Amino acid sequence: MMPELILILGLIAIVLVPNLGDAKFRLPLTSIRVPVLLGGSRFDMTNDPRMPNRISNLTFSLALLSSLLLISESPREVGGILMVDGFSRLFSTMFLGALLLVSIATTHRLPAKTNAQVPKESDSENVFDRKISILMDNRRQVDFYILLIMVGLGMTMMTMATNLFMLIVCIELASLSTYVLVAFHKEDATGGEAGAKYFIVGSVASAIGIYGMSLLYLWSGSLDLDILRQNWLSMDGVDPFAAFGIGMMLVAFGFKVSAAPFHLAAPDAYSGAASPVSGLLATASKAMGFLALFRVLVMITVPEGSEAIWMITLSIFAIVTMTWGNLAALTSVNPKRILAYSSVAHAGYMLAAIAVVGSGISGTDQSSIILTAVSFHLFVLVLFKLGAFLVLALLETEGKGHEIEHLHGLGRRDPLIAGSMFLFVLSLAGVPPLSGFLSKLLMINGIVSTSASTGSSSSADVISWAESVDPLFWLAAAIVLNSALSLFYYLRIGLVMFFEEPSTEKPLKAAPSLRMAIFACALLTVLCGVGPVSEWLLDMVSTAIGSFMYQ
Amino acid sequence: MGESKSETGLLAYIIPFLAVVPVLYLLDWESHEASILIVAVPFMTFPVILIAGQIYNGTEYWKIKLKEGGILALGALGVSLSASLWLVYDYVDSLPNFYDQQSIIQWLEWVSFDLLQSDYTLTSGTKILGMGVWIDSITLMILLVATFLCFLICWFSLGYMNTDPINEDRNHRFYGEFVLFALGMFGMVLADNFLWLFIFWEVMGLCSYLLIGFYYWKDSAAYASKKAFLTTRVGDVFLMIGLFILYDIYGSLEFSVIFHDPSLDGMVDSNKLFWALLMMFIGAVGKSAQFPLHVWLPDAMEGPTPVSALIHAATMVNAGLYLVARMVPFVDVGHHGVAGLEELGLIIAYVGGITAFMAAAIAFVQNDIKKVLAYSTMSQLAYIFTGLGSALWFYNNDEHHAAVVVFGASMFHLFNHAMAKGMLFMASGSVIHEVHHAHDHLHHGDHDHHFDPQDMRNMGGLASKMPVTATAMMFGSMSIIGIPLIGGFWSKEGIIAETWLAALEHEPLMFGPAILVLLTAGMTGFYMSRMWFMTFAGEPKSEVVNHVHEETPWIKMPLVTLTIVTAFGGFAFALLGATDYLSSAYDYSGHLKLHESTLISSIIGELEHAFLPEKMNLRIIGWITIFLSFIVGPVFAARIHGGNLAKGESATPLVSWLVSLSSKFGSQDVTSLAESELSVALQNRLYFDDLYEGILAKTVIPFSEFAAWFDRKVIDGMIKQVESKSVIGSLQVRNLTTGSARDYILMATIGMLSIIALLWGLN
Amino acid sequence: MISDPLTVITIVPLAVSLALLILPKISGSAEGLARASRAISMGVALAMLAITTMIFFGEIGNVDWTDYNSGYSLTNDAFALIPSIGVQWKVGADALSFPMIWLTTLLIPISMLVEWDAKKGHLFHPLILMMEGALIGVFVSLDMFVFYAFWELTLVPMFFLIMVWGGDDRKYASMKFFIYTFTASVIMLIGILVMYFYTPDVASSGTITGHTFDMSVMIASSDYIPSEGLRHLVWLLLLIGFATKMPSVPVHTWLPDAHVQAPTAGSMLLAGVMLKMGAYGFLRIAVSAFPNSTVAFIPLLIFLGMASLVYGAWVCMGQTNLKRMVAYSSVSHMGLIFLGIATMQPLGIAGALFMMFAHGIISPLLFAVAGAFKHHYHTLEIGSMRGIAHHSPWLAAHMMLGWMASLGLPLLAGFVAEVTILIAFWMSFGWLVLLPTLTLIITAVYYLTSMQKTIFESNDPHQGILPDTLHGEEPRDISWHENSGMFILGALTILFGILPFLFWDMMSEWSSGFLIETLVEAMQSEGVKP
Amino acid sequence: MIDPSWIAGLGVILFGVGLIGVFTRNNAIVVLMCIEVMLNAANLNFVAGTMHYGDVDGWVFTAIAIAIAAAEVAIGLAIFLSLYSTQQTISLDDATTLRN
Numbered sequence A: 001m002m003p004e005l006i007l008i009l010g011l012i013a014i015v016l017v018p019n020l021g022d023a024k025f026r027l028p029l030t031s032i033r034v035p036v037l038l039g040g041s042r043f044d045m046t047n048d049p050r051m052p053n054r055i056s057n058l059t060f061s062l063a064l065l066s067s068l069l070l071i072s073e074s075p076r077e078v079g080g081i082l083m084v085d086g087f088s089r090l091f092s093t094m095f096l097g098a099l100l101l102v103s104i105a106t107t108h109r110l111p112a113k114t115n116a117q118v119p120k121e122s123d124s125e126n127v128f129d130r131k132i133s134i135l136m137d138n139r140r141q142v143d144f145y146i147l148l149i150m151v152g153l154g155m156t157m158m159t160m161a162t163n164l165f166m167l168i169v170c171i172e173l174a175s176l177s178t179y180v181l182v183a184f185h186k187e188d189a190t191g192g193e194a195g196a197k198y199f200i201v202g203s204v205a206s207a208i209g210i211y212g213m214s215l216l217y218l219w220s221g222s223l224d225l226d227i228l229r230q231n232w233l234s235m236d237g238v239d240p241f242a243a244f245g246i247g248m249m250l251v252a253f254g255f256k257v258s259a260a261p262f263h264l265a266a267p268d269a270y271s272g273a274a275s276p277v278s279g280l281l282a283t284a285s286k287a288m289g290f291l292a293l294f295r296v297l298v299m300i301t302v303p304e305g306s307e308a309i310w311m312i313t314l315s316i317f318a319i320v321t322m323t324w325g326n327l328a329a330l331t332s333v334n335p336k337r338i339l340a341y342s343s344v345a346h347a348g349y350m351l352a353a354i355a356v357v358g359s360g361i362s363g364t365d366q367s368s369i370i371l372t373a374v375s376f377h378l379f380v381l382v383l384f385k386l387g388a389f390l391v392l393a394l395l396e397t398e399g400k401g402h403e404i405e406h407l408h409g410l411g412r413r414d415p416l417i418a419g420s421m422f423l424f425v426l427s428l429a430g431v432p433p434l435s436g437f438l439s440k441l442l443m444i445n446g447i448v449s450t451s452a453s454t455g456s457s458s459s460a461d462v463i464s465w466a467e468s469v470d471p472l473f474w475l476a477a478a479i480v481l482n483s484a485l486s487l488f489y490y491l492r493i494g495l496v497m498f499f500e501e502p503s504t505e506k507p508l509k510a511a512p513s514l515r516m517a518i519f520a521c522a523l524l525t526v527l528c529g530v531g532p533v534s535e536w537l538l539d540m541v542s543t544a545i546g547s548f549m550y551q
Numbered sequence B: 001m002g003e004s005k006s007e008t009g010l011l012a013y014i015i016p017f018l019a020v021v022p023v024l025y026l027l028d029w030e031s032h033e034a035s036i037l038i039v040a041v042p043f044m045t046f047p048v049i050l051i052a053g054q055i056y057n058g059t060e061y062w063k064i065k066l067k068e069g070g071i072l073a074l075g076a077l078g079v080s081l082s083a084s085l086w087l088v089y090d091y092v093d094s095l096p097n098f099y100d101q102q103s104i105i106q107w108l109e110w111v112s113f114d115l116l117q118s119d120y121t122l123t124s125g126t127k128i129l130g131m132g133v134w135i136d137s138i139t140l141m142i143l144l145v146a147t148f149l150c151f152l153i154c155w156f157s158l159g160y161m162n163t164d165p166i167n168e169d170r171n172h173r174f175y176g177e178f179v180l181f182a183l184g185m186f187g188m189v190l191a192d193n194f195l196w197l198f199i200f201w202e203v204m205g206l207c208s209y210l211l212i213g214f215y216y217w218k219d220s221a222a223y224a225s226k227k228a229f230l231t232t233r234v235g236d237v238f239l240m241i242g243l244f245i246l247y248d249i250y251g252s253l254e255f256s257v258i259f260h261d262p263s264l265d266g267m268v269d270s271n272k273l274f275w276a277l278l279m280m281f282i283g284a285v286g287k288s289a290q291f292p293l294h295v296w297l298p299d300a301m302e303g304p305t306p307v308s309a310l311i312h313a314a315t316m317v318n319a320g321l322y323l324v325a326r327m328v329p330f331v332d333v334g335h336h337g338v339a340g341l342e343e344l345g346l347i348i349a350y351v352g353g354i355t356a357f358m359a360a361a362i363a364f365v366q367n368d369i370k371k372v373l374a375y376s377t378m379s380q381l382a383y384i385f386t387g388l389g390s391a392l393w394f395y396n397n398d399e400h401h402a403a404v405v406v407f408g409a410s411m412f413h414l415f416n417h418a419m420a421k422g423m424l425f426m427a428s429g430s431v432i433h434e435v436h437h438a439h440d441h442l443h444h445g446d447h448d449h450h451f452d453p454q455d456m457r458n459m460g461g462l463a464s465k466m467p468v469t470a471t472a473m474m475f476g477s478m479s480i481i482g483i484p485l486i487g488g489f490w491s492k493e494g495i496i497a498e499t500w501l502a503a504l505e506h507e508p509l510m511f512g513p514a515i516l517v518l519l520t521a522g523m524t525g526f527y528m529s530r531m532w533f534m535t536f537a538g539e540p541k542s543e544v545v546n547h548v549h550e551e552t553p554w555i556k557m558p559l560v561t562l563t564i565v566t567a568f569g570g571f572a573f574a575l576l577g578a579t580d581y582l583s584s585a586y587d588y589s590g591h592l593k594l595h596e597s598t599l600i601s602s603i604i605g606e607l608e609h610a611f612l613p614e615k616m617n618l619r620i621i622g623w624i625t626i627f628l629s630f631i632v633g634p635v636f637a638a639r640i641h642g643g644n645l646a647k648g649e650s651a652t653p654l655v656s657w658l659v660s661l662s663s664k665f666g667s668q669d670v671t672s673l674a675e676s677e678l679s680v681a682l683q684n685r686l687y688f689d690d691l692y693e694g695i696l697a698k699t700v701i702p703f704s705e706f707a708a709w710f711d712r713k714v715i716d717g718m719i720k721q722v723e724s725k726s727v728i729g730s731l732q733v734r735n736l737t738t739g740s741a742r743d744y745i746l747m748a749t750i751g752m753l754s755i756i757a758l759l760w761g762l763n
Numbered sequence C: 001m002i003s004d005p006l007t008v009i010t011i012v013p014l015a016v017s018l019a020l021l022i023l024p025k026i027s028g029s030a031e032g033l034a035r036a037s038r039a040i041s042m043g044v045a046l047a048m049l050a051i052t053t054m055i056f057f058g059e060i061g062n063v064d065w066t067d068y069n070s071g072y073s074l075t076n077d078a079f080a081l082i083p084s085i086g087v088q089w090k091v092g093a094d095a096l097s098f099p100m101i102w103l104t105t106l107l108i109p110i111s112m113l114v115e116w117d118a119k120k121g122h123l124f125h126p127l128i129l130m131m132e133g134a135l136i137g138v139f140v141s142l143d144m145f146v147f148y149a150f151w152e153l154t155l156v157p158m159f160f161l162i163m164v165w166g167g168d169d170r171k172y173a174s175m176k177f178f179i180y181t182f183t184a185s186v187i188m189l190i191g192i193l194v195m196y197f198y199t200p201d202v203a204s205s206g207t208i209t210g211h212t213f214d215m216s217v218m219i220a221s222s223d224y225i226p227s228e229g230l231r232h233l234v235w236l237l238l239l240i241g242f243a244t245k246m247p248s249v250p251v252h253t254w255l256p257d258a259h260v261q262a263p264t265a266g267s268m269l270l271a272g273v274m275l276k277m278g279a280y281g282f283l284r285i286a287v288s289a290f291p292n293s294t295v296a297f298i299p300l301l302i303f304l305g306m307a308s309l310v311y312g313a314w315v316c317m318g319q320t321n322l323k324r325m326v327a328y329s330s331v332s333h334m335g336l337i338f339l340g341i342a343t344m345q346p347l348g349i350a351g352a353l354f355m356m357f358a359h360g361i362i363s364p365l366l367f368a369v370a371g372a373f374k375h376h377y378h379t380l381e382i383g384s385m386r387g388i389a390h391h392s393p394w395l396a397a398h399m400m401l402g403w404m405a406s407l408g409l410p411l412l413a414g415f416v417a418e419v420t421i422l423i424a425f426w427m428s429f430g431w432l433v434l435l436p437t438l439t440l441i442i443t444a445v446y447y448l449t450s451m452q453k454t455i456f457e458s459n460d461p462h463q464g465i466l467p468d469t470l471h472g473e474e475p476r477d478i479s480w481h482e483n484s485g486m487f488i489l490g491a492l493t494i495l496f497g498i499l500p501f502l503f504w505d506m507m508s509e510w511s512s513g514f515l516i517e518t519l520v521e522a523m524q525s526e527g528v529k530p
Numbered sequence D: 001m002i003d004p005s006w007i008a009g010l011g012v013i014l015f016g017v018g019l020i021g022v023f024t025r026n027n028a029i030v031v032l033m034c035i036e037v038m039l040n041a042a043n044l045n046f047v048a049g050t051m052h053y054g055d056v057d058g059w060v061f062t063a064i065a066i067a068i069a070a071a072e073v074a075i076g077l078a079i080f081l082s083l084y085s086t087q088q089t090i091s092l093d094d095a096t097t098l099r100n
Helices: A002-019 A051-069 A086-108 A125-136 A141-160 A164-183 A190-220 A225-234 A240-256 A265-272 A275-300 A311-330 A335-357 A365-396 A415-429 A435-454 A462-468 A473-499 A512-527 A532-549 B002-026 B031-056 B060-065 B067-091 B137-160 B171-190 B194-212 B219-250 B255-260 B270-287 B296-302 B305-314 B316-325 B342-363 B369-396 B400-442 B467-481 B489-505 B508-536 B543-547 B553-575 B578-586 B599-611 B616-641 B653-665 B677-683 B685-736 B741-762 C005-026 C028-056 C098-114 C121-140 C144-153 C155-165 C170-197 C215-224 C228-245 C254-261 C264-289 C291-296 C298-317 C322-342 C346-377 C393-406 C413-452 C480-498 C501-526 D004-024 D028-053 D057-087
Strands: A024-026 A033-035 A076-078 A082-084 B105-113 B127-133 C079-082 C087-089
Touching: A002 A051, A002 A141, A051 A086, A051 A141, A082 A086, A082 A141, A086 A141, A086 A275, A086 A365, A086 A512, A086 A532, A141 A164, A141 A275, A164 A190, A164 A240, A164 A275, A164 D057, A190 A225, A190 A240, A190 A265, A190 B741, A190 D004, A190 D028, A190 D057, A225 A275, A240 A275, A240 A311, A240 B741, A265 A275, A265 A335, A275 A335, A275 A365, A311 A335, A311 A473, A311 B685, A311 B741, A335 A365, A335 A435, A335 A473, A365 A415, A365 A435, A365 A512, A365 A532, A415 A435, A415 A473, A415 A512, A435 A473, A435 A512, A435 A532, A435 C170, A462 C228, A473 C155, A473 C170, A512 A532, B002 B031, B002 B067, B031 B060, B031 B067, B031 B127, B031 B171, B031 C393, B060 B067, B067 B137, B067 B171, B105 C346, B105 C413, B105 C501, B137 B171, B137 B305, B137 B316, B137 B400, B137 B553, B137 B578, B171 B194, B171 B305, B171 B316, B194 B219, B194 B270, B194 B296, B194 B305, B194 B316, B194 C413, B219 B255, B219 B270, B219 B296, B219 C413, B270 B316, B270 B342, B296 B305, B296 B369, B305 B316, B305 B369, B305 B400, B316 B369, B316 B400, B342 B369, B342 B508, B342 B685, B369 B400, B369 B489, B369 B508, B400 B467, B400 B489, B400 B543, B400 B553, B400 B578, B467 B508, B467 B553, B467 B616, B467 B653, B489 B508, B489 B553, B489 B578, B489 B599, B489 B616, B508 B616, B508 B653, B553 B578, B553 B599, B599 B616, B616 B653, B677 B685, B685 C298, B741 D004, B741 D028, C005 C028, C005 C098, C005 C121, C028 C098, C028 C121, C079 C144, C087 C144, C098 C121, C098 C264, C098 C346, C098 C480, C098 C501, C121 C144, C121 C155, C121 C264, C144 C155, C144 C170, C144 C215, C144 C264, C155 C170, C155 C264, C170 C215, C170 C228, C170 C254, C215 C264, C228 C264, C228 C291, C254 C264, C254 C322, C264 C291, C264 C322, C264 C346, C264 C501, C291 C298, C291 C501, C298 C322, C298 C413, C322 C346, C322 C413, C346 C393, C346 C413, C346 C480, C346 C501, C393 C413, C393 C480, C413 C480, C480 C501, D004 D028, D028 D057
Parallel strands: none
Antiparallel strands: A024 A033, A076 A082, B105 B127, C079 C087
């Protein structure tokens, strides 16, 4: 429980520390003023607007570290509803890593003094810069980091939940915080709108999910995952309560992973929110959704050796999702929306992989390979998807980043940042030897290896084989074709960065910590694709999946 | 002339070249080992000339001393000539028989490979497409002709090309390509297999392209060169197919395997072989400009005159004949040949007959001196084809004696024609050169003045101005016409007679070619005489003629040499039994009659053979031929174009008799005839060129444009459709994201309902 | 001498080019490096050429290339790259790949030479060097993953070459090039993955997935794919990838656009080596692993080959842009490779191999010539100029040689390939040979016409008709470096035309061995008669 | 004692009402109220479940679900305020500057 404790301590610290001041409490009836430290005019150090950020960075670093150190901890149950094991530690490591990156990346920009105004396009350059700097230098930064740590707390807790209700509560904790984070983006008039839409659709989805969960409860009388599983396996036929319950929970998690058609608010939210927050939504939040899907779909509803009821449904939704995402991204002109749609597409790929797990291979090596692949993909997605959003965040420091024109000539203005961005989009596209390729390869490998053997072995020509093969095989084909389609818009980003004229030759803001985060992402994107780091990571993931599979 | 003296000194440069072969002899080389030099020396020389010429262009030494590479070319060809003379000396009387012969020497294993047999194993032992040397009487004869003529034509070019200011600083190109051309012919003749025959054959095709297009800036030359290459290419492609089939049948392309691997006896499918040979014959048709692939030859006159001489006499057109001559062993049923291929002989004979007649007819109306010669070439080659066709027919019907005679005659005609035609072209070159020179002299630098130095209507009465040329041309024409005792007579007679023999005694279908070649004999008499009379007899038709005089010594020497060869060579070789000897390539018996009989008796025997053959019908045919070609044709020509020279001019005695004779037959106005439709059609080459071009313009060009359109619009269009369709799809998908949260919720609800429906419906 | 020469010639160019590209960007003090990068690149490229040439002459490794049974030569000890999925660094060469390797190392310095004074030379030449590493990587790697990675890596420098140094429409062309070929290779990747899945577990202890990318294992284990239909499908997927690269009709349309826009050196490498990757991969992977499918799909191969050859030639004839025409002629010639393979005769396969090599030296010459037209006359429009031979005699000479070589004139390299393929084709398919053979006439027509309409026919011995694009500029002949580059190519064209056995022998031995080891069984079971 | 199935049936009706409400109503506040209705439908199920199975888990869940709903309302209202301050509307159909 170390990381969670650290997070709670951090939360307390971040609430208290910025409020420390020279306030003194006059002991009643005396003139002795006892310094109570809370309130009054604050000390220079606590007054520093960068303080909350430092606390947050520190908290996340420590939490990440402890999570990493405890990753091979032996499974341990806490209070009957939480279970600490390698799998949960793995995901909490991922969440904390993402949050740490977001936290570092937001050092140089954050919202909101009450008198701060949103700069307009029509402002002169000086006015524009001043407004930006006012927005930056703001003591109310602390709110942002409180919420960030709350997200972290929700996420790390949900990794351990063995009770469906606990799972939902933790997800809600994280989600509600992210709704606010989305709306936090106040330099832009769209922040509120983005938050509102994301909130309202998210709430509807979670309401549906909770209702579905209540149906499950009606059906089984308990929300403990193990009991649910036993009931499911001993179920005669398909109980409508159970089926509807699972279906409705899919809606809630579908929204989290932004699967079509529940993803519609996501692009709006991503483009309205601050880029690091968008990145958080696209990675950690999505991973949270997938983790929940693992729990519900893989743990509860997969019968040994036969097809799960949701397999075909999920396959259809996977294909719709990836195609929708890629098609929509194709002509989008807002880089944040492009990344958002790409995130939708990636959700589709992963859903496809999960769908295969339901094809009756439960408990076999193949299913653990697939889950390893999906987890690994979620892991490396943090690196390059978040990295890409961080590059946009760097552009946002000058009030840009929501139009593809703002990327024009980035290669000339800042070759390293542009190079990193190019690396990120290539990895998103799945170009070897980057990590995006490796993870996608593993997923496709899982699908192919499961389905390719199903074709009739006596078929002597292609058509008869194609008729006899498991339709899941075409999921792999769909992924590959979609990857090809996606190249268009990924490469377009690279293209405009290197081959278009920039509107200004001004170099980008220095923002050292943001840059550091970007470069770290870029480096890891490469390292996780090939070489010992990728080995180590993959090894770790597959061990963790092992502990998940044999719980 | 002072200049000419110093130029003769340049020949010193070629002495080292000429010394190569004697030195090798002293070093104990065998002549067949030296045969590699025939090809190798020119091969090494041509890039030197081209590259050095391009680099040292315009420098004094290169231009004056080396004649822009001409001297080098002459030297290289001198090596070839001397090496081939050595070969002739060694082998002329000691040839092994064709059917026992192996390649004399294997130079290189060019391409080696295995084949998969029908029992799924590889052939034992690697197959090789190599190159080696093959020598028999045909090789020797054509090699000698080629090296000798190439040498002389190169010599001639030194005078002809280097004095024309338009060629200045370009001649290295001419000489380089010339040498390459020559080596192509040498190599083709020496090759011991069909593949390398084809390879060198194509080298010649390339060079004809380069040389015909030597005046590349002229539209007509560029067009003509392309036409020549493409037309011959059509033939070449079929030749290639023929070779593929041949390879399939015999498993090799080497003469030695194909012609005397006894294991192949009776194994060969005659139908397949027929197609192979027919395909190869199409190749020969293209190369030798026979109907229907004849259209390139007249246009090829766009090249410089030495090139015309080279193509028409020494090299290229003979290649087709050589190839057909090499077909004999396939059909020779007396040996390993395959029966049932009579149609091939018929087809060849018909093609020959038709071409002979058609070309002669067109030659009637040509006014360009070189064009007349070009059609004459076509016509004479057609004779040889007819002869070879009959020979193949005879061979295939096991009429061995007749076959040998007509085959030998055809080969002999090749020799005679080559010598005469080479000389005629050089002579015409001499005329053109001097007329052009005189014209330049007369109209200094006046380029606008339109004047065609090749047009015979601008000439006339040149006999006195150019005595050497006139004499040479007279003998050349006589040889071509077949005036008794001179050159071509000896061979032409044999072809016509034997073709008739085939028709009369064996195969009625042979009447077609037989009649055609007989008629052509008379027509030849007419158009060759016409050319000579128009050029040399009568009064000058333009003032330019008065300023013409022979100057350049480089030009005279080859003319004189060839005049002698033409005038006496035919008879001499006939006496030596050339006919028998040449057919001995495929025969056990033939030898040169060097030691057999006294001169007088062989002369008498030969004359008797020519004029009073034993068979009566042959005798009649022979005399009809003589009558047509010797009397009818020339007399008509003399009536129309003949006439005395202008007053005060006198020609050498060698030709003056002819000039004065030409005026004896009165004159006839043929204007109405010249304006007749037939004449117009002939002037338009019977519209063959128009026909071909029309077909090309109506089919190939539109189709290629259609293909380009199809590729751009349909195939690439489909790809672009994918792109544009996905852009449209993308916009539509994006429009689903309306921005209203209400719609999002609605979609989510629909999603939920469909999940439930799917879960429910599928279980 | 060099313990692992193949690794060296793959890695050194990549490393040097990356250093040259990145170092000057990072530190200002490396300015000098940028200036010297052209010379350094050339030096490295020449060193690589020296190494491969020494390998060829047996100075390094002492390889007998004609010995099929000895398998891959110059192999190294496999070194695990990504053990979790079974990726290794394993290289080797045999008679199939070695000529291609040598060709690559040859063409790289030549293409650098031809564009010696390219703009932004400090980037241009390192990019070409990177191209070298990637191309060699494709030919040497014996691990399917590494093969695929290099396969895609070749796109990157080429993409940049077209994008930065290309013509007016470079953006469209480079995107099309990249996406088109990438899509195809992704489809190929599915095939590779299916193969990958069926590698037996025994060979791959220590991998998470239980499989290995080791090429020889993957090829050998294709028999484990249970269903004939799936094998066919995988074969077809591979074919799509390889045929697009070659390119074969109907997936060829990226090529003309890419070529027309690419800089000269880019076109030279694209046509010279990159297209051969398709044929190489097809033989190395698709045919080797799925001989039965190959045999079963012979009609398809013939159709593709014929379509490329015949249709490509017709399209060529309808082109008005010199480079476009040359590009389509590449399509046309590549068709012969399929035909050669389809013959199922050692002669035909060896002919196809030689075609790969011969086209690899001829087509760069063609593109160098076309590029020189663009460079010196600023136009590629056939017919917009005439009589250029007068102003640019060297250019005209090289054009003549290249054009003639490409139309299959004997004694030039292309002829050997053409004639051997067609002989084998006749032996297998009889009169069908008419189609490819008659196409040679079409080839001659378009080549000759294009020459006639550019270097000939000005009707004035002292002046050509210059294109409008020259804007009164004095017409020039090609510069010394262009000239020497073309000269070397021309000389090699002649050399290999006369002495084809330099490479032919090894190709022939390889083809015989390959056929017997791989294809004969399939032919027997499919009932295909030789 | 009411049969739990009646309670669950009421939950279905409530859920349906809420669901129809969320996508038919335009005002964000009303939508929020509909969400509350949906959550309450779930609560009814939990209560019904508790009655049926006779254990207290459902009550606990209900209590926590109510807390979640409260948090949601609080956050929702705050976000709607923020929306209103920038766009002067809380109509879901009007706040469409982010689209496509």
